[in-house]
Amino acid sequence: MTAVLPRIVSVGTDVPPDSYTQQEVLDAFHVEDPRIRSVFLSGSIERRHLLLPPLESDGSRRLETQGELLSKHRANGIEMGGRAVETCLKRLGATVADVRYLCAVSSTGLLTPGLTARLLKELGLPTSTSRLDVVGMGCNAGLNALAAVSGWAHAHPGELAVMVCVETCSAAYVFDGTMRTSVVNSLFGDGAAAIGVIAEEGEGGAGAHGPVLLKFASTMMPEAIEAMRYDWDDEQGKFSFYLDRDVPYVVGANAEEVVDRLLADTGLRRSDISHWLVHSGGKKVIDSVRVNLGLTAHDVRHTTGVLRDYGNLSSGSFLFSYQRLLEEELAQPGEYGVLMTMGPGSTIETALVQW
Template identity: 70%
Template sequence: MTPLAQLPHPGVLRSAPDTTLSDRPRARLVGIGTAVPPTSYSQRELLDIFEIDDPRVRSVFLSSAIERRFLTLPPESPTGGRLLEEQGALLAKHKKQGIEVGARAVEDCLKNVNADLSDIGYLCCVTSTGFLTPGFSALLIRELDIDGHCSRLDVVGMGCNAGLNGLNAVAGWARAHPGQLALMVCVESCSAAYVFDGTMRTSVVNSLFGDGAGAIAVIAEDPEQRPGPEVLKFTSCIIPEAIDAMRYDWDDEQSRFSFFLDPDVPYVVGAHAELVVDRLLSGTGLRRSDIAHWTVHSGGKKVIDSVRINLGLTPHDVRHTTGVLRDYGNLSSGSFLFSYDRLCGEGLARRGEYGVLMTMGPGSTIETALIRW
């Protein structure tokens, strides 16, 4: 008797979405890779390192559903504590660490898809934790000695939702160039965007975000050559009235940028999650109950709970989302790639099953994609 966990999801019994796309093969997700810095810390270790005694701040850290995060902290001071990093040092950290973890994520992804650096025809780099010109696409091409004729795109400053914005562009390029490999790399050095001033505003951010990079390979070709789910559809939802709920501001007192998160963000995102998912499934003949696999951005415990409740999902549906939050914190644009990596590692997705990818971020914005194995 076949174990229940190995049976196909009921959604595979529904017909494929009725689309008006051309006869070109659809873009498919064929490989995934991730990388993190060498140092990680528990929430209690971070509280001790920065000598945080304020019970309100300690409560924020310890009730976050995060156990560890990979971070590159400021250098230790000869007199104890940590040195204060100026904005220039933070940008240098963003660049140095971004190149290092981004390159490792690319190499890990290519290894998993059995491809070489010379196979890359398109490189899209996504980041929101620093500003560079030229961007990571050019820097990684130089670092990895990728062909200089590789087409490229940098998506900068869109925030935690930006991974799906980038994937939309990558999937479009892949469809227009059948058989050619495209890569998207989300590179986030969130520790290069921290402000340590003891306020609750910065403490919420400092308790949440971690560093890391994720890369995903996309190609439009015969699935027998490289297996992976096909990308069927994208939808976006921006909530203009909440445009200031997540933002970077210049802090004159600290002489650096400071990220702001409105306490109502989880409820705003949750209230609109049902709307955007229903729009994603509109015209496909699918219901939410037909979706076998959910990969949701690890935005924080309250964000995940709000999305889960509003969409009627179970804790099992978001197990990879909560697992990534627990083990890495919020990795900004790359979080959903870490969750998708765990989903792929399970090996439970069956041919014909459907999945939804969802990211949320500044705007306020919700991005979604529908995929099918």
């Protein structure tokens, strides 16, 4: 019997129109503290697309309330997510009428009804479209959601499922002059990425127009459950994201174990993987993963390139890297790839694909 295999068949990305260098962000908020400036100007990030707060009459940036940040998340999320989905469908030669399942991923705001309902209305998707909102899981959530999307596609052969990661990270910023919030403010950017998944009959990646999703594996480190989290800041009246300084080392120390589990029973070794698409979590995170998995700078060129040009885009970062890999046109039928995301929990998610 011929296997029914879920495939990634298209991708589309979108960012806000305004892009800023790290120096321009420092200038916008009149940051003079040399310690904070050094964090921004470390060199791993050159530009980020952001929706900065509106200007006051004196030229300063207004401090937005939590309600204003949520409104930013909603308005920009619908716009960015909608454009990313439309690009994904256009590249596939499909229309919104072809979508049977929509999954939206975000950690930069809470909406009820969620982004799937709002995108369905905005784009005119069929009202019968099945939907799933994955909210608050963090940077790893793109692969958590893709596992669910893959499962739905496998159960509905030939029908189009779409996943969109929508992260307006500038809607989760707190500007209080502390090193804690400055690390977050120096790292994350705004962006959305959508992919289409269809399960088709086939024997692997050869001859197909997208890679087959073969297997998923994950690991959680409960001892580091507080290392990445949202806290409520009473003084600021906002949610504030916290990143522990040891996150890169926690992630790196556990990367080898989860990748080995992903490849178990496949007959594959790490040396058989041609393409590595790792979440652009930050320079220290990327370096730690590289060292522990024995990867080269070339292996993670798309990861570092996305970090340089966009910053950390949270759940959609790995899809920006995937799009860059496709644009290279180097992936050959039969080659294998590993997708990896990391985030709160602390969690590492992986997927094995084959072209």
